[in-house]
Amino acid sequence: MESTAADIFLQRVLGAIWPGAQTMPAWLGYSVLLLLGAALIIGWMSLLALAWTYGERRIAGLIQVRLGPNRVGPQGILQPLADGIKLLVKEDVVPAVAYRFIYTLAPLIVFVGALLPFIVLPFSERLVISNIELGLYFVLAFEAIEVIGVLMAGWAPGSKWSLYGGMRLAAQMLSYEIPMGLCALVIIILTGSVNLGEIVAWQSRDAWFMEHPWIFGWAIFRSPAALLAFVMFYVGGLAATKRAPFDLPEAESELVAGYHTEYSGMRFAFFFMAEYASMYVICALATILFLGGWHAPIPRPELAADASLMEIWSRLAAAHGAAGTGVAGKFGAFGGSLIALLTDPGALKILLHQTFGVVNLLLKTFLLYFVMIWVRWTLPRLRIDQVMYLCLKVFLPFSVACVVWALIQVVMLG
Amino acid sequence: MTLLTAPRPDTLRTEELLVNMGPQHPSTHGVLRLVVRTDGEIVREAWPQIGFLHRCFEKVAESVTYAQVTPYCxxxxxxxxxxxxxxxxLAVERLGGIEVPERAxxxxxxxxxxxRIASHLLAFGTYALDLGAFTPFLYGFRERELILSIFEKISGGRLLYHYPRLGGVARDLTPELAGEIRAFIAQMxxxxxxxxxxLSENQIFIKRTANVGVIPAAMAVAYGLTGPCLRGSGVKFDLRRAKPYSLYERFDFDIPVGEGIKGEVGDCWDRYWVRMREIIESLRIIEQALDGLPEGEIQTKVSRTLKLPAGEVYVPCENPRGESGYYLISDGKTSPLRVKAxxxxxxxxxxxxxxVRDVLIADVVAIVGSIDIVLGEVDR
Structure with a gap:
């Protein structure tokens, strides 16, 4: 039987803790890995949501000449935990007229829709749960699944305000999805790939007659089409995450709370966390597609070019079946990295290199995240017809123009 | 053709929805209830329903003394x-022929x-809130806080002051407080x-308010609009100038009117902009009042059980929201026979x-917000 990362993980890592793991049947081992991966995603997502609810409130405080939460824990950093506990222990209220099944299902679909893109979102070359070929499609598709959940949430409680929220989101989604998809298409045309790792790798390859173009290798600096597409993608992303000035589906002053009017406690928390998670997904995706992913604006330490380290890496990767197929292959790269770290001293350097990439990616992502917060606490809300006008009559022609430009660039200029 | 247009029983059916906006709604400024007939996002008709905050002010006024009505107001x-x-x-003083010292x-x-400035700042903030911008609200509160602290020092209250009294005012202005007011003027x-x-020059804000809820001047007059709502429609009418009271004739100030800078005359932006400019005009008036503040008494002697001569009086005043006045009928007793506010x-x-006819739901909020109502006064 082929030795996969999963097997090695079970034998070496788990086996070291609990010898019984070495004789564990394969299906059980995979299940353990599966759960581990899921726990990792949920953990990361929850951490993001918690940290950024706090971050957002402090930044909002800064913008609004006030303090923000500063009572629970030092500088109020435990505030999100306190809020979380509050939401957990709240009474679960279901309206009497609600369609109970859909009502219960809606927040879960929203949550899962926000969760799944994390599977394919890479943090660096090697740090990705599953590096599937259709990564970009996967992310965009599951971002759209969230909308179905919101529509269900709008319909199920039997509240008119919820219904309006759901209706608005439907109209909004039809508006922003098309230009956003076209903006992503620009990158697909330029890179010739929908694999997120490949898209980032393309952005470090020679451009502008330089072998190491660094910042100039980023998509936005390679093509004016990509620059324009980035702006539209980001603004579309604001609409996709229902953030101001596109927070119409939950417009407080108009629709009370829109689609989550009738949700409370943990059900509401699911919507809330999903919003923050999908904000991260949009920002990370924008970084990966347009801002060079994990490539730094200044050159990274030349670890990548270090032959010996690359040798160690490829040896380890091969040994641990990082490129393996089958169920374990899905976790291969990640499992391989983990095992490499735990078993080989040379891998530490690689880890440092990868960490540097992760830091790069997160810095850029969080910069975009910060801008989202900044925009939210500065701008008034648009009207639904203005959103549709902006997306369909302004962004759509421009994004088509970007696609045409990208085609010309690829075909004519090579 | 009939096949395409004739309604079939199995096709999707659309219907209008009757929605209650308020009284527990974030943007109805208190307990206003709007019954809204909507067709999708479009509001066909809206009926304001009032009375949730009715406290029988006019009836209560009939059974208490004139001085006791003041805090009710x-x-x-x-x-x-x-x-x-x-x-x-002013109404009581005019009927009773009570002289108010100049300083008062x-x-x-x-x-x-x-x-007026505090009220307009709140209008500015809540209007931004209605349109989805949270931050201007807190900016408005930052300056409003300075006014409230001035009020607190001169009257003891932060919301309900009971500062003007029959025949004068409650407390005198100290030099420190005068300095504080000057500091506020500079800060404002x-x-x-x-x-x-x-906010004012924000493109989204302009797009949301310009050409929305246009009130032509004739319509504004016909509906009896006053204050910034009337002036926003381009009618230059201000009671402080038209029928001066409390020595307003001595002060120099402009009356801002809507000019249709961003859209049509009388749209939401114009009403908003009139309020913003009135803040500056009010600052001018306060400055002049501080400079020309005469020395002397602040209160004339008024009997506790004041009896007004039989008669009627109405003194219109220019409130932040428009003409406010008390129509007062006295039959010579210690309490009024009838009061109409x-x-x-x-x-x-x-x-x-x-x-509110054939506008979007978001426009309803923009229009009601631009009218800037206070339900305490609507329902009294």
Whole structure:
């Protein structure tokens, strides 16, 4: 039987803790890995949501000449935990007229829709749960699944305000999805790939007659089409995450709370966390597609070019079946990295290199995240017809123009 | 053709939806209830339903003394207590022929104008809130806080002041407080351009308010609109100039009117902009009042059980929201025979039904917000 990362993980890592793991049947081992991966995603997502609810409130405080939460824990950093506990222990209220099944299902679909893109979102070359070929499609598709959940949430409680929220989101989604998809298409045309790792790798390859173009290798600096597409993608992303000035589906002053009017406690928390998670997904995706992913604006330490380290890496990767197929292959790269770290001293350097990439990616992502917060606490809300006008009559022609430009660039200029 | 257009029983059916907006709704400024007939996002018709905050002010006024009515008036338009109290005192003083010392009149003007600014700042903030921008609200509160602390020092209250009294005012202005008011004027002048950068000149804000809820001048007059709502439609009418009271004729100030800078004359942006410019004009009045503040008494002797001669009186005052006044009938006893309060919000609100026709839900909020009502005064 082929030795996969999963097997090695079970034998070496788990086996070291609990010898019984070495004789564990394969299906059980995979299940353990599966759960581990899921726990990792949920953990990361929850951490993001918690940290950024706090971050957002402090930044909002800064913008609004006030303090923000500063009572629970030092500088109020435990505030999100306190809020979380509050939401957990709240009474679960279901309206009497609600369609109970859909009502219960809606927040879960929203949550899962926000969760799944994390599977394919890479943090660096090697740090990705599953590096599937259709990564970009996967992310965009599951971002759209969230909308179905919101529509269900709008319909199920039997509240008119919820219904309006759901209706608005439907109209909004039809508006922003098309230009956003076209903006992503620009990158697909330029890179010739929908694999997120490949898209980032393309952005470090020679451009502008330089072998190491660094910042100039980023998509936005390679093509004016990509620059324009980035702006539209980001603004579309604001609409996709229902953030101001596109927070119409939950417009407080108009629709009370829109689609989550009738949700409370943990059900509401699911919507809330999903919003923050999908904000991260949009920002990370924008970084990966347009801002060079994990490539730094200044050159990274030349670890990548270090032959010996690359040798160690490829040896380890091969040994641990990082490129393996089958169920374990899905976790291969990640499992391989983990095992490499735990078993080989040379891998530490690689880890440092990868960490540097992760830091790069997160810095850029969080910069975009910060801008989202900044925009939210500065701008008034648009009207639904203005959103549709902006997306369909302004962004759509421009994004088509970007696609045409990208085609010309690829075909004519090579 | 008939096959395509004739309604079939199995096709999707659309219907209009009757929605209750309020009284527990984030943007109805208190307990206003709007019954809204909607067709999708479009609001076909809206009927304002009022009365949730009715406290029988007019009836209560018949059974208490004239002096005791004064604090009740504070609770009419609770965002402009100074102006309300002033309107009541002026009515009683005119009927009773009570002379108010000049210093007291100046202090009343000063406080009324400070209250006007505080009220307009709140209108600015809540209007931004209605349109989805949270931050201007807190900016408005930052400056409003300075006014409230001035009010607290001179009257003891932060919302309901009971400062104008029959025949004068409650407390005198100390030099320190005068300095504080001057500091506020400077601070307000600094902050004003900030507000405009943040909201007035914001493209989204302009797109949301310009050409929305247009009230032509004739319509504004016909519905009895007063205050910024009337002036926003381009009618240059201000009671402080038209029928001066409390020595307003001595002060020099402009009357801003809607000019249709961003859209049509009389749209939401114009009404908003009139309020913003009135802040600056009020600052000018306060400055003049501080400079020309005469020395002397602040209170004439008024009997506790004041008896007014039989008769009727009505003194209209320019409140932040428009014409406010108390129609007072006395039969010579210690309490009024009948009081009728004219609150500007009530009349201004009456245009809602005519204005909210075939607009989007978001526009309803923008229109009602631009009228700037206070339910305490509508329901009294």
């Amino acid at each position: 504070d609770r009419m338009d609770y965002l402009a207590s100074m102006n309300n109290g002033l309107a009541w005192c 009149a100046y202090l009343r003007v000063m406080m009324a104008e400070l209250n 002048r600094r902050a004003w351009p900030e507000y405009n950068e943040l 004219r609150g500007p919000s009530f009349n201004n609100l009456s245009i809602t039904h005519a204005l």
